[in-house]
Amino acid sequence: MIDVGALRALRSVAALGTLARAADELGxxxxxVSQQIKRLERQVGVPVLAQAGRGVVLTPAGQAIVDSAPEVFQALERCAEAAQSVSEGAPRGVLRVVAFSTGVRGLLAPAMPRLAARCPELRLHITEQDPGQALHSVETGTADLALVHDADGLPAPLPPALTQHHVHTDIGDVVMNRAHPLARLDRPLKSADLAGHAWVTSPPGTVCHQWFRRLFAGAPADPDVRHLVDDFATQLSLVDSGDVIALVPRLARPPLGEGLVARPLPRQPRREVHAAWRRSADASPSIRAVLAELGPRR
Known part of the structure; x- marks a missing residue:
């Protein structure tokens, strides 16, 4: 009989291309990992990997095994869910959750005290991952639940073995020092209001930088960007100095305190947040418990 751990190792090697990367993913x-692959080859009686430069590729036999692997893991997961259902379906054990950083801060962290009160036998193990990596982790079985956001209105491609539902809409506001001239405008800020002011913003390639660039689409002059900072707490520290303003998503924002204020925009920048999990784990009491705390299905 094929060893499940060896099968998982082969699938990870197939996805990542090297034994070293697979080892990092699997811990x-x-x-x-090499020993697991060799054990699998002894069990099936044929080679499953072949060298390709510095990496490895699947043999035809290895590809056949990887193509069949999802059905195996889904069947095993259904067995586990059936056992939990017989045992009254109480959420228990460890649920491995992967999520983007502000999702951890703004959604998971606030939900954890309520979850602990409702499900004392359930423990979350949270790892920060970008959406694409998070979906891959759930698909390959190294995580159970992912929180992901779309990128500039385009959702990350969802693998066929996964399902998802919407849990939150995150919105961006302009944050400034209370002494800043824009703080006196107790209304949504127009494009003309923003012209001529200095900014700290997230680096290019991030969703928040795309939000920022869209604010100035068609403007006669480029915005005055003084700082590029990925960490939102650091952005707010610079805003607190009074020299710059920032466009900050609400999930990333701690309570602003007395020194800072936030003002909305007429066309609010937004990103949709979804939870994703394997279809075969749809009946998981632990996943359902976490989803219940994150928000209702929409």
């Missing part, structure tokens, strides 16, 4: 050494 093993490269030597341990």
């Amino acid at each position: 093993f050494t490269a030597s341990a």
Whole structure:
């Protein structure tokens, strides 16, 4: 019979291309992954990997095994869910959650005290990952639940084995020092209001930088960007100095305190947040408990 751990190792090697990368994903050494692959080859009686430069590729037999692997893991997951249902379906054990950083801060962290009160036998193990990596982790079985956001209105491609539902809409506001001239405008800020002011913003390639660039689409002059900072707490520290303003998503924003104020925009920048999990785990009491705390289905 094929060893499940060896099958998972082969699938990870197939997705990542090297034993070392698979080892990092699975939390093993490269030597341990190599031994698992060799054990699998002994069990099936044929080679499943072949060298390709510095990496490896699947043999036809290896590809056949990887193509069949999702059905195996889904069947095993259904067995586990059936056992939990027999045991009254109480959420228990460890649920491995992967999420983007502000999702951890703004959604998971506030939900954890309520979850602990309702499900004392359930423990979350949270790892920060970008949306694409998070979906891959859930698909390959190294995580159970992912929180992901769309990118400039385009959702991350959802693998066929996963399902998802909407849990939150995150919105961006302009944050400034209370002494800043814009703070006196107790209304949504127009494009003309923003012209001529200095900014700290997220680096290019991030969703928040795309939000920022859209604010000035068609403007006669480029905005005055003084600082590029990825960490929102650091952005707010610079805003507190009074020299710059920032466009900050609400999930990333701690309570502003007395020194800072936030003003909305007429066309609010937004990103949609979804939870994603394997279809075969749809009946998981632990996943359902977390989803219940994150928000209702929409």
